[in-house]
Amino acid sequence: MSAVTEPSVVVVGAGHVAAQAARTLRRRGFAGPVVLVGDEPVGPYQRPHLSKERLATGGEGGFWLLDPVWCEANDVTVRTSSPVERISAGTGEVLLADGSALPAGSVVLATGGRPRRLPGVEGERVHHIRSLSDSDRLRERLAPGRRIGVLGGGFLGTEVAAAAVTRGAEAVVFDLDAVLLARALGAGIGSAITELHRGRGVDLRLGHGVAEVRPGADGVTVVTAAGAETVDDLVVCIGIVPNTDVAVASGLAVGNGVEVDARGRTSLPAVFAAGDVAAHDHPRYGRIRVEHVDVAQQQASAIASTLAGRPATFADPHWFWTDQFDINVQGLGLGGVRPGDVVITRGDLAALNGTVFWLRDGVLVGAASIERGEDISVARELIDLEIPVGAGQLADESVPLEDLLDFDDDEVPVS
């Protein structure tokens, strides 16, 4: 791209990818200018807090991802309120909506995603949650005496319901599925989380599709086969759409996201993409787009390493977490789980303390846990090293999980 003496890296989108890319570029000794260009009025922050502590309490602890003092000392520029229109590979520039152009030796496209919306479902009482202002606006509505509807019982919807109840509001969750989170985490963990929500007072309207949503001046009416229910406010949590406008305008290959290889390279030289907007080619799972912070950050690190002269690929089994009230849930490798994989439970899911493992041909492919992050750490090594394990060993609480890492090639695992 541009022929400048010290080529710069421009990151388009100032979120998790941008913050991590800046840090890794400097750690790996990249010497050129680093510019993060975002359309939000603030610099990078912890997006997961928006449906957790920030929503429940308004707390700012650990919220900001980059310290302005560090940015100053490390020649990292954060440009806020600066929407980007396209990347010009011909001139080696990033073109902003205000008509200005930034020279770029390399570009990392990290525009994330935006909430999926229901046509016509808008207004003062309808909420989506992706940005800091979305979360702050919603928090003001979560108060005693208010009834909050949540459309969609996935990770985001369940976290919003938990925050609403924590703040003293009533919460009602509408979902087509009969069990919360079962599609993402399996029936065992899904049932446990469903009972957790029910036990903490969340009103669950599960197993019915939503036929109609009518926003009005006094409330929002949600109609399902089970009847009509009017809530004070409705939070629509039905997934995201990747922000591919810049990629399309720049002529990049785009499918379900910007298509990149395991190094994060797009179809244009010197243009990379990572995070929620990127559909990456994973060595184990094939082309896949995921929406998890750790994945975004690790992809950013791999790209930044490559740009600093130390080529790296991203092959991680996709770790993530969600907090449901005060309960921590983690998952790993779930993009690789298939129907027919053997499902093994360790511990007591109903008591909110256990782990589910998915096994194929005697090798672990995925794991998900409730309040057992330590099991997920061991699972990561078992998956990475493809260590043979027996179903009996995984289920047996008297066998420390760490012992399975001491596998000797001559041993046959107990099934």
Ligand SMILES: Cc1cc2nc3c(=O)[nH]c(=O)nc-3n(C[C@H](O)[C@H](O)[C@H](O)COP(=O)(O)OP(=O)(O)OC[C@H]3O[C@@H](n4cnc5c(N)ncnc54)[C@H](O)[C@@H]3O)c2cc1C
């Ligand atoms: C409420 C909420 C809770 C979440 N909780 C969890 C969780 O518990 N665990 C987990 O693993 N993941 C969670 N996630 C997902 C996680 O936040 C994302 O995976 C992560 O933010 C992806 O990072 P990113 O850099 O790709 O995108 P983002 O962090 O979204 O950053 C993209 C940035 O690009 C900006 N942008 C878009 N278009 C343009 C443009 N044309 N010009 C300039 N800037 C642009 C956007 O405004 C945004 O600031 C949560 C997400 C949300 C919204």
